[in-house]
Amino acid sequence: MIHQSIETQVIIAATIGGIVILNAAILWFMPRLTRPDLYFAVTVPPGFPDEPEGKLILGRYRRELLLGSVLVLIVFVVGIILLGIRVAPAGSMIQAVAGFIVFYRARTRVLPHAVQPTMIREAELHPYNRIIPGGWIAASGPFVLSAFCAAYVWIHGSSPARGLIVYFLSVTVSLAGLTLLLYGLAHWVRPMYSGGPERAREMQFRRTVATVILGAEYYITIQASWLVLTPRHQGLISLGLLPLALIFALVVVIALARLGQGGSRLATPQRSSTASSVPVGDRTPDRYWKLGVFYFNPDDSAIVVEKRFGLGYSLNFARPTTWFIMALLLLAPLVPILAHLTQFLAKRGA
Amino acid sequence: MLRIDLASRVPVYEQIANGLRAELVSGKFSPGEKLPTVRTLAINLGVHHNTVAEAYRQLANEGWLELKRHHGAIVRERDQPEAGPDTMERFTRPLRELVAKGLADGLSPSSLAREMIETARGLEGRTSP
Numbered sequence: 001m002i003h004q005s006i007e008t009q010v011i012i013a014a015t016i017g018g019i020v021i022l023n024a025a026i027l028w029f030m031p032r033l034t035r036p037d038l039y040f041a042v043t044v045p046p047g048f049p050d051e052p053e054g055k056l057i058l059g060r061y062r063r064e065l066l067l068g069s070v071l072v073l074i075v076f077v078v079g080i081i082l083l084g085i086r087v088a089p090a091g092s093m094i095q096a097v098a099g100f101i102v103f104y105r106a107r108t109r110v111l112p113h114a115v116q117p118t119m120i121r122e123a124e125l126h127p128y129n130r131i132i133p134g135g136w137i138a139a140s141g142p143f144v145l146s147a148f149c150a151a152y153v154w155i156h157g158s159s160p161a162r163g164l165i166v167y168f169l170s171v172t173v174s175l176a177g178l179t180l181l182l183y184g185l186a187h188w189v190r191p192m193y194s195g196g197p198e199r200a201r202e203m204q205f206r207r208t209v210a211t212v213i214l215g216a217e218y219y220i221t222i223q224a225s226w227l228v229l230t231p232r233h234q235g236l237i238s239l240g241l242l243p244l245a246l247i248f249a250l251v252v253v254i255a256l257a258r259l260g261q262g263g264s265r266l267a268t269p270q271r272s273s274t275a276s277s278v279p280v281g282d283r284t285p286d287r288y289w290k291l292g293v294f295y296f297n298p299d300d301s302a303i304v305v306e307k308r309f310g311l312g313y314s315l316n317f318a319r320p321t322t323w324f325i326m327a328l329l330l331l332a333p334l335v336p337i338l339a340h341l342t343q344f345l346a347k348r349g350a
Numbered sequence: 351m352l353r354i355d356l357a358s359r360v361p362v363y364e365q366i367a368n369g370l371r372a373e374l375v376s377g378k379f380s381p382g383e384k385l386p387t388v389r390t391l392a393i394n395l396g397v398h399h400n401t402v403a404e405a406y407r408q409l410a411n412e413g414w415l416e417l418k419r420h421h422g423a424i425v426r427e428r429d430q431p432e433a434g435p436d437t438m439e440r441f442t443r444p445l446r447e448l449v450a451k452g453l454a455d456g457l458s459p460s461s462l463a464r465e466m467i468e469t470a471r472g473l474e475g476r477t478s479p
Contacts, residue, residue, distance in 0.1 A: 119356035123394035125373060125386060190393050194351060283396050301392035301399045 009085040015242050016088045020076065020095050022246070024069035026253055027099050030310050031058055031106075034261050037279030040107040041292035041308035043117045046279055053113065061106035068098040100293075103309060107292045117281035122194040131206045132186050133214060139182060142175050142221040149225035164228065166339040171224045174332035175217055180325050181304070182213045188303035188321075189313060192283055205259045209312060212252050219248060256311040282306045354395060362397055366405035374414050374425065375473045381427040385415065388422070 031039065037046045039054060040061075048054045076091035132139055150168045185206060193199040284305060288297035295305050298318040307314045315322040352373070354365040373379060385391075388406060392399040406423050409415045413431075415423045452462050 119358075121354050121356060121395045121397075123352045123386070123391055125352055125370075125378075125391075127384075127386070187390070188393060190396055194394070299398045300396050301389060302396065303393075 011242070012085055012088055013080055015246065016091050017073065017076065018246060019092050020069065020073060022250065022253075023092065023095055023099065024065065026310075027065055027103070028062060029257065031061065033257055033311055034309060035280075035282060035306075037117070037281050038308055039113075040103065040110045041289055042107060042110045042114045043279055043281040043286055044110065044113050045115050048113060057106055057109045060109070061102060064102045064105065065099065068102050069095065072098055104291065114286055115279060117283070117285070118278040121283065124191075124194045131203060131210050132182060133207060133211050138214060139179060139217075142217040143172070145218075145221045145225065146171055146175065149221075149228060153228055166336050167224065167228055170332050170335040171220060173328055173335060174220060177325055177328035177332065178213055178217050178220075180328065182210055182217075184304040184321075184325070185210050185213070185313065189305065190283060190302045192280065192306070201259075205256075205261070208255055208259055212256070215248070215252075219245070253311075261306060261311055282308060284308075352391075352395070354397075356396075362395075363401045363404040363408070366391075366395070366397075366402060367408045370405065370409055371412075371414065372473065374409070379425045381425050383425045384421075385423040385425065 032049070036049065037044060039049050040057070044054075049058070072091065072095045075094060076088070079087045079090065146168060150164065153164055189206075191199060192202055282305070284295065284297065284300070288295055288300070289308055290296055292309060293314070294317055295308075295314055296317045300316055300318070303316050303319045303321050304313050305316055306312075315325065317323075352366065352369040354362060354369065356362065358365065360368075370385070379385070385406075386394070388399050388402045392402045395402070406415060406417060410417050410423070413428045414426060416426050417423055449462055453459065
């Protein structure tokens with residue numbers, strides 16, 4: 001077992017505690033950051049969130065969220081005192097479960113107010129600009145950087161060859177997953193509006209999300225390269241990068257919250273394409289949202305769809321491509337574990 | 351702009367074919383121009399790609415499109431077909447039903463006639479010799 005200094009333990013506990021508080025803050029504001037005719041992942045009449053019933057549901061959700069987060073923090077602190085710092089990562093997981101339960105309870109209260117969204121669909125037939133910032137030159141940057149770093153370390157032999165291969169394989173797989181997401185955002189997601197100011201706002205939001213994904217790719221590459229190039233200071237650098245990652249996450253959340261889901265926070269009440277009394281929602285029927293968070297619609301060719309609760313995008317789990325992306329993103333952290341396991345088994349066999 | 355209604359009784363592939371045909375007849379696409387790929391249009395409309403593919407096939411059979419693998423749907427130069435004896439009959443039946451629906455919903459015969467003339471004139475560009 002690895003023993004860490006008191007300072008290290010305090011940094012780890014403070015970072016995970018910070019994540020728990022940040023998550024609670026995000027969940028607190030989230031219901032007001034989705035499209036106005038979606039409330040707790042249910043299509044509702046426009047204006048429902050501002051009606052007394054809508055406010056009542058939100059108030060109860062926030063009270064339960066506050067109570068749940070305080071309980072999680074207490075369990076987190078008591079767990080560290082009694083069992084040590086190794087249980088700290090469980091804090092954010094417990095909070096995710098508690099947050100989901102609170103959200104699900106609120107969703108159940110909104111369901112009786114659900115209405116049918118508009119079934120009108122529009123599509124622009126002429127080609128339009130894709131939204132990958134900097135185009136494919138910028139998107140290929142992390143791969144090039146990663147390859148250069150691998151080549152440098154390989155030539156100078158400052159790291160064991162096997163470890164190096166595993167490390168860069170893991171980075172490349174996660175980069176491939178994120179690049180697929182980036183491509184998906186440009187090609188596999190449906191615009192909610194095919195024209196007008198709503199479309200312009202939506203495209204601005206998408207460009208921001210694409211920039212965030214690209215930023216994450218560069219962050220992963222630079223961090224991985226840094227760690228490989230300076231192996232002696234790995235522990236110190238990892239700890240130093242944790243707050244950096246938190247700051248990055250905070251900036252992203254603020255930027256996305258400001259623009260809203262498809263710019264819906266800035267949208268005017270006038271809709272361009274459909275009757276104003278009919279909710280547009282996110283152009284997906286409620287019945288395809290399992291538990292309100294997982295989209296499963298085999299009749300929808302879109303692979304990437306807007307999240308119903310929260311900001312950003314989700315995947316259509318009825319499409320095989322989704323599972324391929326998921327496999328890539330899950331495989332990345334598993335590569336080093338599998339490599340160590342095969343090495344261990346080979347040693348035992350010998 | 352293509353618009354469909356998923357709640358309509360008219361099959362979705364037919365709505366797509368009708369909408370695209372209207373765009374093609376009005377001359378918004380020149381011969382040689384590309385239509386969106388089946389996948390792109392299916393994603394934008396929120397339907398299965400087979401539905402869009404069926405609409406494209408229908409238009410290809412009518413001579414409007416040329417479907418090329420990996421190149422998508424390309425608009426063809428189409429000769430104006432000779433109207434056969436049953437062409438008017440095929441056209442009149444749905445028109446009568448549509449006019450009846452308009453009258454039942456309170457529209458006047460003159461406003462319906464005016465609308466039809468304006469629509470036909472709007473679409474005339476591509477089909478007139």
